[in-house]
Amino acid sequence: MSQTTKPGRAARRPLARHGQLRSPNPFAQLLKGLAIAIAVVLVSGAGVAAYAVTDLSSSFAGRSVKLEGEAAAPPPGIGAYEGDVNLLLVGTDQCEPAYDALFGNRCKGADAASENNDVNMLLHISSNPRRVTVISFPRDMMLPVPSCTRPNGSTSSPASKLMLNSTYDIGGLSCVAKTITQLTGIQIPFAAKITWGGVIQITNAIGGVDVCVSGHLKDRLTGLDLTAGTHTIQGLQALQFLRTRHGVGDGSDLGRISNQQQYMSRLVQKIMSQGVLSNPATLYKLASTTVQNVTPSESLTNPMTLVQIALAAKSVPFDQFVFVQYPTGYDPANPNRVVPNRTAATQLLTALSQNKQLQLTGNSGVGTVQQTPAPTASAGPTTAAPTAGATTGPTPSPTATDSAALPSTITGTTAAQQTCSKGQVYNGNG
Numbered sequence: 001m002s003q004t005t006k007p008g009r010a011a012r013r014p015l016a017r018h019g020q021l022r023s024p025n026p027f028a029q030l031l032k033g034l035a036i037a038i039a040v041v042l043v044s045g046a047g048v049a050a051y052a053v054t055d056l057s058s059s060f061a062g063r064s065v066k067l068e069g070e071a072a073a074p075p076p077g078i079g080a081y082e083g084d085v086n087l088l089l090v091g092t093d094q095c096e097p098a099y100d101a102l103f104g105n106r107c108k109g110a111d112a113a114s115e116n117n118d119v120n121m122l123l124h125i126s127s128n129p130r131r132v133t134v135i136s137f138p139r140d141m142m143l144p145v146p147s148c149t150r151p152n153g154s155t156s157s158p159a160s161k162l163m164l165n166s167t168y169d170i171g172g173l174s175c176v177a178k179t180i181t182q183l184t185g186i187q188i189p190f191a192a193k194i195t196w197g198g199v200i201q202i203t204n205a206i207g208g209v210d211v212c213v214s215g216h217l218k219d220r221l222t223g224l225d226l227t228a229g230t231h232t233i234q235g236l237q238a239l240q241f242l243r244t245r246h247g248v249g250d251g252s253d254l255g256r257i258s259n260q261q262q263y264m265s266r267l268v269q270k271i272m273s274q275g276v277l278s279n280p281a282t283l284y285k286l287a288s289t290t291v292q293n294v295t296p297s298e299s300l301t302n303p304m305t306l307v308q309i310a311l312a313a314k315s316v317p318f319d320q321f322v323f324v325q326y327p328t329g330y331d332p333a334n335p336n337r338v339v340p341n342r343t344a345a346t347q348l349l350t351a352l353s354q355n356k357q358l359q360l361t362g363n364s365g366v367g368t369v370q371q372t373p374a375p376t377a378s379a380g381p382t383t384a385a386p387t388a389g390a391t392t393g394p395t396p397s398p399t400a401t402d403s404a405a406l407p408s409t410i411t412g413t414t415a416a417q418q419t420c421s422k423g424q425v426y427n428g429n430g
Contacts (some may be wrong), residue, residue, distance in 0.1 A: 258365020
């Protein structure tokens with residue numbers, strides 16, 4: 001198949017950057033802390049995607065976007081969200097004036113006019129029992145794109161084969177969600193996007209994340225230079241780590257995804273730690289920063305909805321917090337692109353629909369290596385807990401009927417595993 005002509009771009013609105021938070025009472029602070037924990041976990045993953053989780057100002061709600069086909073929902077209640085949760089997190093390469101100088105030619109000339117969804121993650125929280133799965137969709141994946149209603153009300157033409165990362169430029173956040181739904185069959189009622197600048201601000205607010213590198217990681221294109229070992233990264237360096245492609249694994253976008261999943265796993269562990277959740281100053285800073293740097297779907301503008309989603313995931317143990325890459329194969333028409341591996345994807349999506357505990361049989365990805373010792377799918381008893389990451393004693397391994405062994409073509413990791421990025425030196429040659 002040949003790539004179709006890219007439809008015209010929609011008009012864009014500037015990203016608002018204001019909104020204040022009131023001092024929380026103890027009960028509200030607890031709920032917001034739980035919501036913030038989940039939100040920042042999501043921010044980590046693509047390094048470029050998240051949603052706000054505290055008192056939402058009128059400016060935050062005012063810049064929200066409506067998902068195509070989104071229906072008005074009844075007011076949320078106090079308890080955890082009932083049923084499954086599906087939330088799409090999109091990270092874009094928007095050229096914001098405050099950060100243009102950091103990204104070289106990307107934000108100069110004709111290229112600066114586009115905005116691409118370079119990170120695409122679907123958060124799935126299952127119901128009874130609760131499990132969390134985050135699926136990363138490669139930006140270079142070639143797939144059919146449906147007709148989309150743009151933010152300005154016009155309609156794009158469908159395409160038989162386009163790169164996934166073109167869909168935001170075609171029709172905004174709603175078009176990305178519609179394309180992922182067409183690919184997976186999963187309805188997506190919630191979505192949000194974050195920009196490069198947002199990643200810098202939010203990682204600064206949380207005080208950085210510890211990441212491991214197995215070899216010298218140097219990428220001239222992003223400016224990242226990390227020696228082998230463990231590093232606490234934040235701000236611009238965190239964004240460089242999440243964006244680097246040539247400096248990790250095989251130099252592909254798939255290597256970058258597994259690199260990002262290592263970051264996500266470490267961030268889950270940090271956010272769920274008592275030291276973060278019990279620090280009001282850190283939570284306040286994180287919440288206010290997130291509110292200023294996120295564009296949500298209209299369905300996410302009610303603070304109680306966000307708290308409900310957080311409550312739904314707050315007790316999931318690390319070994320059931322799974323990050324996977326949507327399975328792909330190389331595109332016969334272009335070795336620099338990938339296409340969906342629908343056979344493997346069907347097994348993943350079926351396991352999710354049946355609420356099976358996912359058992360990873362493949363490796364952690366082409367961009368990372370697993371540290372030893374570390375938990376594996378066949379390591380016997382796992383540690384469960386009433387709150388994510390806590391340990392109260394061993395529990396039996398899942399039964400055969402409760403678990404699903406994914407094919408080895410599906411790479412990924414859990415928040416209970418420790419991985420290191422496969423660093424390499426890239427000086428711009430080749």
